[in-house]
Amino acid sequence: MSVASAPPARIPRFTGWLGAAVSTDHKRMGLTLGVCSLFFFGLGGVFALLMRTQLAQSNMQFVSDNSYNELFSMHGSTMIYLFVTPMAIALAMYLVPLQIGALRLSAPRLALAGLWTWLCGGLVMQQGWFASGGAGRAGWSSIAPLSNGTNTPGVGQDLWVIGVLLAACGTLVMAACVLATIARRRAPGMSLLRMPVFTWTALVSVLMVVASFPMLVLVMILLYIDRHGGHIFVGFAGAIDYQDLFWFFGHPVVYVMFFPYLGAAAEAIAVNSHKRWFGYTAFVGSIMAFAALSMAVWSHHMYVTGGVTNQYFAFTSTALLVPAGIEYFDAIGTLIGGAIVLRASMLFALTFFIQFLVGGLTGIFVASPVLDYHAFGTYFIVAHFHYTLFAGSVFGFFAGVYHWFPKITGALLREWLGKLQLLVMVIGTNLTFFPMFFLGNDGMPRRISRYPTHPGWGTLNELETFGAGIIALGVLLFLINVVVSLRRRVPAGDDPWLGHTLEWATTSPPPPLNFEAPLPPIRSYAPLLDLREEALDRARERREVGPA
Amino acid sequence: MRGGAIPILAWGTILLVLTIGNWVWDDKPVNGAAASAAVVIIYSFGVAVWLLRREAIRRGPPEPGTEIENVPAASLSAMVIGLAVGCALFGLVWAKFLLYFGIALFVASVGRLVLEVRAERASRRRVLEERELR
Numbered sequence: 001m002s003v004a005s006a007p008p009a010r011i012p013r014f015t016g017w018l019g020a021a022v023s024t025d026h027k028r029m030g031l032t033l034g035v036c037s038l039f040f041f042g043l044g045g046v047f048a049l050l051m052r053t054q055l056a057q058s059n060m061q062f063v064s065d066n067s068y069n070e071l072f073s074m075h076g077s078t079m080i081y082l083f084v085t086p087m088a089i090a091l092a093m094y095l096v097p098l099q100i101g102a103l104r105l106s107a108p109r110l111a112l113a114g115l116w117t118w119l120c121g122g123l124v125m126q127q128g129w130f131a132s133g134g135a136g137r138a139g140w141s142s143i144a145p146l147s148n149g150t151n152t153p154g155v156g157q158d159l160w161v162i163g164v165l166l167a168a169c170g171t172l173v174m175a176a177c178v179l180a181t182i183a184r185r186r187a188p189g190m191s192l193l194r195m196p197v198f199t200w201t202a203l204v205s206v207l208m209v210v211a212s213f214p215m216l217v218l219v220m221i222l223l224y225i226d227r228h229g230g231h232i233f234v235g236f237a238g239a240i241d242y243q244d245l246f247w248f249f250g251h252p253v254v255y256v257m258f259f260p261y262l263g264a265a266a267e268a269i270a271v272n273s274h275k276r277w278f279g280y281t282a283f284v285g286s287i288m289a290f291a292a293l294s295m296a297v298w299s300h301h302m303y304v305t306g307g308v309t310n311q312y313f314a315f316t317s318t319a320l321l322v323p324a325g326i327e328y329f330d331a332i333g334t335l336i337g338g339a340i341v342l343r344a345s346m347l348f349a350l351t352f353f354i355q356f357l358v359g360g361l362t363g364i365f366v367a368s369p370v371l372d373y374h375a376f377g378t379y380f381i382v383a384h385f386h387y388t389l390f391a392g393s394v395f396g397f398f399a400g401v402y403h404w405f406p407k408i409t410g411a412l413l414r415e416w417l418g419k420l421q422l423l424v425m426v427i428g429t430n431l432t433f434f435p436m437f438f439l440g441n442d443g444m445p446r447r448i449s450r451y452p453t454h455p456g457w458g459t460l461n462e463l464e465t466f467g468a469g470i471i472a473l474g475v476l477l478f479l480i481n482v483v484v485s486l487r488r489r490v491p492a493g494d495d496p497w498l499g500h501t502l503e504w505a506t507t508s509p510p511p512p513l514n515f516e517a518p519l520p521p522i523r524s525y526a527p528l529l530d531l532r533e534e535a536l537d538r539a540r541e542r543r544e545v546g547p548a
Numbered sequence: 549m550r551g552g553a554i555p556i557l558a559w560g561t562i563l564l565v566l567t568i569g570n571w572v573w574d575d576k577p578v579n580g581a582a583a584s585a586a587v588v589i590i591y592s593f594g595v596a597v598w599l600l601r602r603e604a605i606r607r608g609p610p611e612p613g614t615e616i617e618n619v620p621a622a623s624l625s626a627m628v629i630g631l632a633v634g635c636a637l638f639g640l641v642w643a644k645f646l647l648y649f650g651i652a653l654f655v656a657s658v659g660r661l662v663l664e665v666r667a668e669r670a671s672r673r674r675v676l677e678e679r680e681l682r
């Protein structure tokens with residue numbers, strides 16, 4: 001595919017900050033989205049620290065009940081709509097065109113409009129803090145009738161609804177652009193079963209966004225109308241309808257927040273094992289089924305409502321176990337016999353798989369209606385989903401950061417700081433979230449701002465608050481690492497890890513049109529590994545190297 | 549590009565099977581409708597990819613292309629469209645004048661986007677003509 005080289009006459013050139021803001025280069029857009037998401041990660045983290053301070057001891061008076069409602073609602077909303085989901089899309093937007101050998105993203109202007117719509121959504125949602133009555137405070141799911149105009153009056157909740165609506169529209173549009181890119185812009189030779197593992201995980205994620213986010217948009221429009229005299233979600237049936245519709249989006253988004261980080265961890269494991277990802281075809285089939293199946297489990301969030309067919313959703317939810325098992329099998333298969341290098345990216349990836357296992361296994365517990373009746377609405381659930389989203393996805397994210405930071409910036413991150421960050425975060429994460437299983441099993445409800453003095457609860461809650469502080473320290477170490485590594489640059493070179501996929505065949509950072517040199521031949525999902533193996537074979541034939 | 553519609557349509561088909569399962573076992577109209585809508589959206593996307601390029605349904609690796617295409621480097625109007633949508637919806641809640649301002653900004657930036665795209669097409673035509681002259 002050739003490229004029109006002459007710049008269009010009527011489009012002025014932009015430089016500096018404005019140049020970055022209006023750039024339709026997928027790398028620039030991915031970076032902007034990623035950096036903004038990271039900012040929201042910090043903000044959501046501050047909300048979490050404030051919540052944990054309030055909960056450090058029984059009957060604390062650090063924040064008011066109303067403020068606590070705002071904090072947990074905005075913590076969840078910020079993390080889900082403004083950090084983990086958009087960060088997944090940011091990784092896909094930056095890396096997918098590079099991995100499939102494309103020069104650019106499909107419909108880049110649409111993606112740019114989506115990026116700014118999403119950012120407006122984030123800012124509008126946070127604007128609620130300045131509204132009288134406070135920010136959104138009906139939880140990240142804003143279940144009706146709690147979220148209606150009578151029970152949660154005020155502009156803050158309206159801003160929440162509009163913020164989510166905007167963020168959802170923006171995310172949807174960006175995901176559609178990534179999907180179109182994979183469908184239409186693969187380099188010559190890049191057949192579907194030669195796409196890298198990360199690209200496949202990105203593909204199923206954007207498929208899920210395209211299938212499920214329109215529902216979120218619809219629900220937010222309906223909720224807005226409902227809050228302004230529309231009376232849509234009325235009575236028991238209305239409450240159930242809201243949940244059915246919301247969770248139709250709300251479960252798949254959990255997997256959107258999982259797959260790309262799984263992909264990042266998988267790439268890190270394969271490269272640092274100096275082996276191809278094991279069981280590639282089975283992996284591709286399993287994540288396709290995994291993603292589709294996760295579109296059919298949504299009402300497992302509603303077992304206790306008495307308004308759902310529990311058996312069906314218990315069946316589909318438990319069936320998720322099969323593809324999840326294949327992922328673990330493949331990860332272990334890749335490690336076996338590999339020449340393993342324990343870099344920071346590799347350690348984060350391994351920790352991702354280990355810690356996610358805790359979230360996954362407890363997911364099997366709560367997929368059972370009988371056990372969910374016991375666990376529902378308690379800290380057990382909070383522990384479960386933080387093990388998937390934080391102990392899982394965020395560790396996968398850091399695996400991706402340590403793996404691709406050199407490609408994106410041209411500079412290496414400090415390995416020792418990365419390993420220290422990992423250690424600190426592992427301690428903090430498990431200290432924060434593991435005691436929640438005991439508290440939840442013991443009946444401590446989630447979303448309460450104060451709890452009575454109860455044997456054992458004080459100690460466990462203090463441990464959790466302490467752990468949350470340690471997590472914050474870990475994040476701080478990461479930020480220090482980024483600043484130090486960018487200030488005192490250690491040049492990474494084009495391919496510091498002996499990568500497998502096409503992004504390592506270009507410069508670090510890649511040029512505007514991604515590849516200046518011709519692409520290597522694409523004969524498998526690891527074309528650079530193919531080249532190295534072929535060179536080794538040739539060397540053996542010339543007897544330069546001894547037998548294998 | 550070759551094969552691009554296959555994973556989309558394949559995934560839509562798995563969704564379809566699960567949706568039928570949902571209709572049969574769960575038989576709640578809201579759920580069935582939601583799942584069916586998702587199937588329709590995914591199939592529509594897949595069919596659109598297929599209609600744009602018929603080879604999108606054929607297996608095998610993409611072949612080298614020879615056509616000339618534009619690569620937009622920047623788009624002020626696309627950014628402003630995003631901001632305008634945000635401004636208008638924010639105005640819906642916060643202050644009505646922002647709603648009208650946002651709508652006006654949206655219309656203006658769509659107009660500018662049309663100019664941008666036309667300018668880009670013109671530059672592509674120029675390159676094609678130069679190539680023919682050679």
Ligand SMILES: [Cu+2]
Pocket residue numbers: 250251254297298300301
């Ligand atoms: Cu779920």
